[in-house]
Structure formats: C-alpha cells, structure tokens
Amino acid sequence: MPTLVPAPAATRQAAVLIVDDAPAHLGALRSMMLEQGYQTFVANTGERALEIARRALPDLILLDIVLPGMDGMEVCRRLKADPVTSNIPVIFMSARTGTDDIVAGFDIGAADYIAKPLRLAEVCARVRVQLQFRRTALSQQQQNERLRLIVNSMDEGLMMIEASGRIQYANPACNRYLGYAQGELAGRSIRDLLAPPLAQEYLEFFSQAEAGPGAPVWRGAREVLIRQRDGILRAMDLTLTPMGTEQPTFIALLHDITHHKQSENALQRAALLDPLTKIANRRHFDSFLEKEWQRAIRSSQPLSLIVLDVDHFKGYNDSLGHAAGDACLQQVAMALQSHALRATDLAARYGGEEFVLLFGETGHDAACTIGEAIRAHIESLNILNPRSTTSPWVTASLGISTIVPTQLDDIKEFFVSADRAMYAVKEAGRNGMRAVQTGATLELIQAALQS
Ligand SMILES: Nc1nc2c(ncn2[C@@H]2O[C@H](COP(=O)(O)OP(=O)(O)OP(=O)(O)O)[C@@H](O)[C@H]2O)c(=O)[nH]1
Incomplete structure (x- = not known):
C-alpha cells in the first residue's frame, strides 16, 4: 500500500x-x-x-x-x-x-x-x-x-546491474516475467539469466564502461533469450543504459515480446501454408525440395517425387459447384498428408487441383508402393464425381520420378520427368500411376550396358 x-x-x-x-x-x-x-x-x-x-x-x-x-x-x-x-x-x-x-x-x-x-x-x-x-x-x-x-507498476521488467554482473534490484514485473519471488533475483548474476557467450559479451561491455569516460555506450533494444527460474528460455527485448553513477551501474529494461513472437511465428507458418487445404504451399515445397536435393547429393540417397493431378475436376466443379470443389480438394489434401509423415517427406498443393509429394531417402520400389497407396486412398474416399468418364468417384493420376542426384543433375529436369509421367497416365485413361527413374548416373549406367 x-x-x-x-x-x-x-x-x-x-x-x-x-x-x-x-x-x-x-x-x-x-x-x-x-x-x-x-x-x-x-x-x-x-x-x-x-x-x-x-x-x-x-x-x-x-x-x-x-x-x-x-x-x-x-x-x-x-x-x-x-x-x-x-x-x-x-x-x-x-x-x-x-x-x-x-x-x-x-x-x-x-x-x-x-x-x-x-x-x-x-x-x-x-x-x-x-x-x-x-x-x-x-x-x-x-x-x-x-x-x-x-517502477512497481510498470509493465516492463527493470533491473539494476553492477559492473560485475551482480543484480542489485529487480522490479515486480521482472520477477513476474522470470518466475522469481520478490527479492530473489537480487544478488544473483546475469550469468544466471543469459547464455554464457551473451553473458560474457555483456560483462566485457560492463568492464569497458567501468574503465571510465570514453568507453563505448551501449544503448538500444536487443532481442535476447532470458532463462526463467524454471529453466525455460523466453525471448525478450533487452535495453541497457548506464546510470551515470560513480560506481558503474546499468539499468536493464526487459520488454516482453512473447505476443510479438507468437504472431511473427504464426505469420511465418501462414506464409508456408496453402490457405485452402492447410498443407504446404508451392513456395514451401520448392525450398524443401532444394534442401532435400542437396542433402541427397551429399548422402547419395534416392529421392522420389510424386506429381498428382485430380481427374476430371473441371467436371466436378461444373456439376457440384466451386464450394464442393474446394471441399473435395481439402479431403484430397488430408489424404495426401497422411502419407507424408516422416521429417524428410512433404505433401504440398502446387496449384489448382495439382499436388506434389516429396520422399527423401526413398527408392523406386518404395515410391511405387506409396504411389499406389495414395491412388487407392483417394478413390476410397468415395467422393462422387458425376461427370467423370473414368470412375463414379473422384480419382487422381500420379507421375512418380526417382533419382539419386549428383552435381550433374538438374532439379527442374527431375520435376519435369515426374510431370511427364503424370501426363502419360492422363493419356492412358487416368486413375493410375506411372513411375520413372532418372538422373545422370542412371544414364551413364544405361549407356555402359548398351555399349
Ligand atoms: N473448386 C476449386 N476448383 C479449382 C481450384 N483450383 C483449380 N480449380 C479447378 O480445377 C479445374 C481443373 O480443370 P482442368 O485443368 O481442365 O483439368 P480436369 O478437369 O481435372 O481434367 P484432367 O486433369 O484432364 O483430368 C478447373 O475447372 C479449375 O477451375 C480451387 O481452388 N477450387
């Protein structure tokens, strides 16, 4: 009171x-x-x-x-x-x-x-x-x-820190953010709150400031990870201001950026998701493919890509309406997602009614097994497609390409090979899959075998 x-x-x-x-x-x-x-x-x-x-x-x-x-x-x-x-x-x-x-x-x-x-x-x-x-x-x-x-009612955490890194005082907001009881932080070191390299960096700055006038002045906020009492790291903005007292002491202001971080993360996640189906979007897939491609080159492991296109989807839309078309794409996306569960797998909507799936460390035979399982899964959703000339249900055509990539290979060619395989299935009547193996190594082997 x-x-x-x-x-x-x-x-x-x-x-x-x-x-x-x-x-x-x-x-x-x-x-x-x-x-x-x-x-x-x-x-x-x-x-x-x-x-x-x-x-x-x-x-x-x-x-x-x-x-x-x-x-x-x-x-x-x-x-x-x-x-x-x-x-x-x-x-x-x-x-x-x-x-x-x-x-x-x-x-x-x-x-x-x-x-x-x-x-x-x-x-x-x-x-x-x-x-x-x-x-x-x-x-x-x-x-x-x-x-x-x-100081007691402000929403920002405030600490007074001595040049040795010893915390002299912490206000109630600071205790609240970091989970300490009143008075518990006083006497501790900033080493208890910051990771060792960062704590060291601040201590060096303090000792320079202690050296007297002319020493560098460090102002402005900086995002740091602060260790709470329970050990959990919390992202906060830290601002340090020298107090100008005879004994060098610094005012540290801690600004909570949890909400800011959460919305930043949500934005980042949203930028990688397809808004309709909530699976990865094309941008996410392209960067994932690039990373997995490089990893496969380093490890000489096979990489399999499936390009999938929903059959007679225009007819589906025309007969049942665009909203029903959207719902159908969502169901298909969920089905695809359930086949891409490892960290090295990714299912994405590439555009319209076209989807792609990448499987790291997956060879030709395994890719064919997965491809057939996906095709059967979509058909078994039993989504009626009145205009389809292929099947009473919504079906899909899948092109699969497998490669053990090297520096001689081109990622675009890899994609085109799966796309071509998918179109071949369309031409052959749809609701099926076609798998090819590609890549410079394979061509060299084939050439050697022929000669
Ligand atoms: N409802 C809905 N329809 C979409 C969306 N994106 C693309 N489409 C529709 O998907 C249809 C694709 O039609 P086409 O490319 O002619 O192919 P198709 O009718 O599936 O025929 P095949 O691929 O040859 O089997 C078009 O009518 C697009 O309007 C979407 O987000 N929602």
Whole structure:
C-alpha cells in the first residue's frame, strides 16, 4: 500500500505545535509564530501535545522539557515511536543546558535544542531552518514514492546491474516475467539469466564502461533469450543504459515480446501454408525440395517425387459447384498428408487441383508402393464425381520420378520427368500411376550396358 506523504509545507501554510506549561511563554511564542505566517497549535501538557500531534500532524513541534506529568523527553520518545508522528521534527526548549541533557535530547530524536531563556529571533531562525529541512525531505519523499509507484507498476521488467554482473534490484514485473519471488533475483548474476557467450559479451561491455569516460555506450533494444527460474528460455527485448553513477551501474529494461513472437511465428507458418487445404504451399515445397536435393547429393540417397493431378475436376466443379470443389480438394489434401509423415517427406498443393509429394531417402520400389497407396486412398474416399468418364468417384493420376542426384543433375529436369509421367497416365485413361527413374548416373549406367 502506498505510504501517504503530506504535501510539502511550501504548498500550504506550515503548522507549528507549541508545547509549554508557562502561559507567558506559550503566548509569546504563539504570537511570534503567527507573525511569521505559521498556523499554530498550543498544548500545556505532554498528553495534550501527543493528542494534537496525532490529529493535526503539525510540520514542527516546539517542545518544553519540563512539563507537569509526562515530561518533554517522554513526549518526544512517544512521537518518534509512532509511525504517524515519527517524521515531525521536534525542537526542545529547556533551561537544562548541560551537555548530557542536550545529547540525551538529540539521542531520542530531537532535531534541535534551544536554551532557555528563549531569544525569540533565534527560535524563529531555528524553526525556519527545520521547516526548510522538512520541506526538502518531504518533496524528496514524494519523489521517491512517485518513482517507487512507477517502477512497481510498470509493465516492463527493470533491473539494476553492477559492473560485475551482480543484480542489485529487480522490479515486480521482472520477477513476474522470470518466475522469481520478490527479492530473489537480487544478488544473483546475469550469468544466471543469459547464455554464457551473451553473458560474457555483456560483462566485457560492463568492464569497458567501468574503465571510465570514453568507453563505448551501449544503448538500444536487443532481442535476447532470458532463462526463467524454471529453466525455460523466453525471448525478450533487452535495453541497457548506464546510470551515470560513480560506481558503474546499468539499468536493464526487459520488454516482453512473447505476443510479438507468437504472431511473427504464426505469420511465418501462414506464409508456408496453402490457405485452402492447410498443407504446404508451392513456395514451401520448392525450398524443401532444394534442401532435400542437396542433402541427397551429399548422402547419395534416392529421392522420389510424386506429381498428382485430380481427374476430371473441371467436371466436378461444373456439376457440384466451386464450394464442393474446394471441399473435395481439402479431403484430397488430408489424404495426401497422411502419407507424408516422416521429417524428410512433404505433401504440398502446387496449384489448382495439382499436388506434389516429396520422399527423401526413398527408392523406386518404395515410391511405387506409396504411389499406389495414395491412388487407392483417394478413390476410397468415395467422393462422387458425376461427370467423370473414368470412375463414379473422384480419382487422381500420379507421375512418380526417382533419382539419386549428383552435381550433374538438374532439379527442374527431375520435376519435369515426374510431370511427364503424370501426363502419360492422363493419356492412358487416368486413375493410375506411372513411375520413372532418372538422373545422370542412371544414364551413364544405361549407356555402359548398351555399349
Ligand atoms: N473448386 C476449386 N476448383 C479449382 C481450384 N483450383 C483449380 N480449380 C479447378 O480445377 C479445374 C481443373 O480443370 P482442368 O485443368 O481442365 O483439368 P480436369 O478437369 O481435372 O481434367 P484432367 O486433369 O484432364 O483430368 C478447373 O475447372 C479449375 O477451375 C480451387 O481452388 N477450387
């Protein structure tokens, strides 16, 4: 709960409580304080003084030591022990001017000690000085309170880090993001939060900054992975600013970018997906093929490609409508996806009613088995195609090409060979598959066999 800080006296009339059991003193002091423009309260006993102090919260108390009943020392002790009144400066007024008396007065918390008989001008000056101190202290307290509120309620994580990498302070948002309890991060090192190379990089920067002026200044946000208390890494923007204090200390601001990251990842994923069928799109397939092609060259492993085209799809659309056509393509896509489950397989919609599938480390025979399974799967979906002259159901024609690629081979040729095989199936009546093997190595072997 925020502490209530009274407004500095400068913004309102300062109030002075005068405590003395001698009516003449009380009267003289009161007149003088009023002349100075202060609001006044008076009390002639200790008990009454405590009561007024708690209720009126004066800015200063002029307190006689010798009082009937509770003496001024006890009043001061009680004022200082009460959090409500502990900050009110107390000036003792006493005829006891021995060093022990004065020291005892300061020891229990008095701000000043004035010898009696009083010289009113001196009292006036001392009151003025104490009120000035209080004004400064209150405005500082207010500023601290404001700062504390900002730091505690801000949504960004804030840490103060020493040049050694020791965390001096972490605000509630920082603890919340990283899963620490309040005060648990203080005393730890940034090595606990950052991966070793990154932590080292920051520590080197800190030690350069410690070397003095002229050292590089590192400002601006940088995306880093911060280790949470449970060990999970969290992507955050980190901004470091030197505090300009004598002991080099840095303010680290941590900005949560989880949502930003999630939408960035979602966008990246969306850029690789076909919007209708939600399987890979052509762009994704092309880059996947390129990578698998290079990998197959390095490992001398076979690569198989299936080009698949839905038969008589124009007729399907014309008879049942475009929406039904879309639903049909979605069903076909799902069926294809279920045959491309390994990390080295990919099923994609290449455009319109044409699909492609790539199978890494898959030779001719295995590709033929998969191709036939796919063809049969599509037919077994039993999607009626009234305009098909091939079958009552939606069917597909598949061209398969298998290659063990080398640097002499051309990826485009590989694709064309599968495409040509698919068209051959169309010409042969559709709902079937044709598989070919291609590649420079194969041609060399065939040539050698012929000669
Ligand atoms: N519903 C729907 N239809 C599409 C989509 N993309 C392409 N088509 C249709 O697919 C049909 C393809 O027709 P064609 O290329 O003539 O081939 P086909 O009728 O399947 O004949 P064959 O391939 O020779 O068996 C066209 O009518 C296109 O409009 C799509 O996203 N949704």
